Amino acid sequence: MxxxxxxxxxxxxxxxxxxxxxxxxxxxxxxxxxxxxxxxxxxxxxxxxxxxxxxxxxxxxxxxxxxxxxxxxxxxxxxxxxxxxxxxxxxxxxxxxxxxxxxxxxFEGDPRHALNAVVERYKARGLTPIVAMELEFFLIDDSTRNLQVPASPRSGKRRKAGEILSIRLIDQFDRFFTDLYDACEAMDIPADTVISEAGLGQFEMNLMHSDDALRAADDAWLFKMLVKGLARRHGFAASFMAKPYPDYSGSGMHTHFSVLDENGDNVFDDCGPKGTDTLRHAIAGCLNGMFDSTLLFAPHMNSYDRLVPESHAPTGIAWAYENRTTAIRVPSGNPAARRIEHRVAGGDVNPYLTLAAILGAALVGIEDQSEPPAPVKGNAYALNLPQIPSDWPSAVAAFEKSTVMPRIFHEDMIRNLVLTKKQEIHYMDELTPAERVEIYLDTV
CATH class of the missing domain: 3.10.20.70 (Glutamine synthetase, N-terminal domain)
Structure with missing residues (x-):
């Protein structure tokens, strides 16, 4: 150093x-x-x-x-x-x-230590999580009370529509993304592809997978800091707020993970499309812990504006193969890369706590050899599924009363987070919607 x-x-x-x-x-x-x-x-x-x-x-x-x-x-x-x-x-x-x-x-109240405690439990079983994160964010002109997409530095025009996978939109902000890639390289953040998303001025950047879960969370934490700071240098804002625009999809932080054994073999891989018993156990753990840990995936009042049906964010507790309407997706592809994609978290999360909740729940499922329900097919929004909490106070209550969370987090961490969120609920209720947007826009 x-x-x-x-x-x-x-x-x-x-x-x-x-x-x-x-x-x-x-x-x-x-x-x-x-x-x-x-x-x-x-x-x-x-x-x-x-x-x-x-x-x-x-x-x-x-x-x-x-x-x-x-x-x-x-x-x-x-x-x-x-x-x-x-x-x-x-x-x-x-x-x-x-x-x-x-x-x-x-210190039991440090979120990085919370993740490290989960990783150490994997190590004790001879296992290593392999983690990659996809982070969505908005570029926003917040110079007036009405949030809008920034004017293109190239044309001076504002494209007031979501443009999925638009090369043109990415190129409109080429200088920003060039600087962002250069900055990621300087900070040793493994930035991979960037795409435009469905929201207004919304983009997603993938961070490459890592065999060090703490490092992956560090990368996400630093990346959020970088994107927000660098955008200001370019004359606009960047925000990981879950849903700044009511009429467009919100931002998520999708987490992909597999698990290697001591020989470096993927314990989810059965050389076929279905995956191993261990894959099913991990999925069951994630599903069993999902309701109680929603507070970590949706930690703010605005987070619940994103978690609504037909909004590209999951609301039902279910899993499937190659299906983005479910909370847990098992992507197709090379069996050697068989993995779980956890799709619940918003862009506004603490990466350390989110990853601790995901990997911790999966490990509980592996330890208990839990079995998940059958994978669903088709549009999960149209199915009669158990639902994650739909509002902030319900999520706080579920986290506080959970019997699963104490198997993942220290009791002091649970207490500290519950006290924090109860205080925030009290004061957020006193603010106007515009004031809430103002605080979340720059912080999360």
Whole structure:
């Protein structure tokens, strides 16, 4: 890490930051010449900093604040090292951190530690998840109260329609996407294909698969930060808000995963189209945990505007082969790459918590050797299926009362997230729809 700074003397300031429960980067700005202090001794934040609400405020009744004297934790580098911040004008670098208690134990309220705990359970069984994420986002002109697609830098015109897989639309923002790919390369984020989507000014970028689930979540977290920052440099906004426009589809974060054994073989592959018993067990686990974990896939009030029938987002708890109307899709193709696509999460999620919920539920299914219902066929919206929670308070209640979530998350994490969301529900109810859009547009 020190070598990186020596090789990049133009970097005069660094940011040291960790993810809070909402996926917001919380941290400090430090002159680069004092970076050794962080590398050698860590840095200290109050434990409560990772448990703030969407406005960045303390949780009123959190035991981490006054009850515990608002005690500090110590944050250490995650191992990612310094990454440049190409969206800033002055050369700067970000050092990702995660939080520990003074006794060296991981802080139970850190979302990255929550994912790591799930990954360690896979390792104990000789298994390694292989993960890839697809992130959808909107480019938005938010210079007035009425959100609209930005004017094309090439033509000056606004294309007021969704254009699925439109090369023309991508080319209209070629300078932005060229800079985005260059920035991803500089930050070592494995950006692959980009396409235009069904929403107004909506795009999707695929991140390449990784055999390190923590790294995959890091990539998604950094990518969201990058896209939002870089868009501002280009004179417009980018947002992963679930549904900024009521008349267009919302943004998702689809997660693909398979699992390798100690020999490097895909435990979902039976050399045919159906997959193994382990694949079915993992699917069953995902389905069994879906209702209770919806809060992690739809963590905000606006998230539930996306989860409506016939909107390219799943509402029923079901699975199928090669069917994008279901919550769980098993893509076709080479059996060696047999995998699960989990399609529930919105673009507005915390990638660490979402991936922990998905991989954790799958592992519970594998441990219990659970069996799923039969795969569905046709339009899942037209079937009589058990439904995921359709509103925010119901999702909070399901998460809080779940018997499955304690098998995935530490009780303190569950408590902290429930307290956070109950506080947000209280204050969001006091805002107008326009005020809600304003807060979500830039944060999530």
């Amino acid at each position: 020190r070598n990186w700074l020596r090789k990049n003397p133009q970097v005069r300031t660094i940011r040291v930051a960790a993810s809070d429960l909402n996926g917001q980067a919380r941290g400090k700005r430090v002159p680069a010449r004092f970076a050794d202090k962080v590398l050698d001794g860590g840095t200290r934040f109050p434990l409560s900093v990772l448990n703030l609400d969407i406005w960045g405020e303390d949780i009123d009744d959190s035991p981490l604040v006054f009850e515990a004297g608002d005690a500090d934790g110590v944050l250490w580098p995650t191992g990612r090292g310094f990454v440049p911040m190409p969206w800033l004008e002055a050369p700067s670098a970000l050092l990702p951190l995660w939080m520990f208690r003074d006794n060296g134990q991981p």
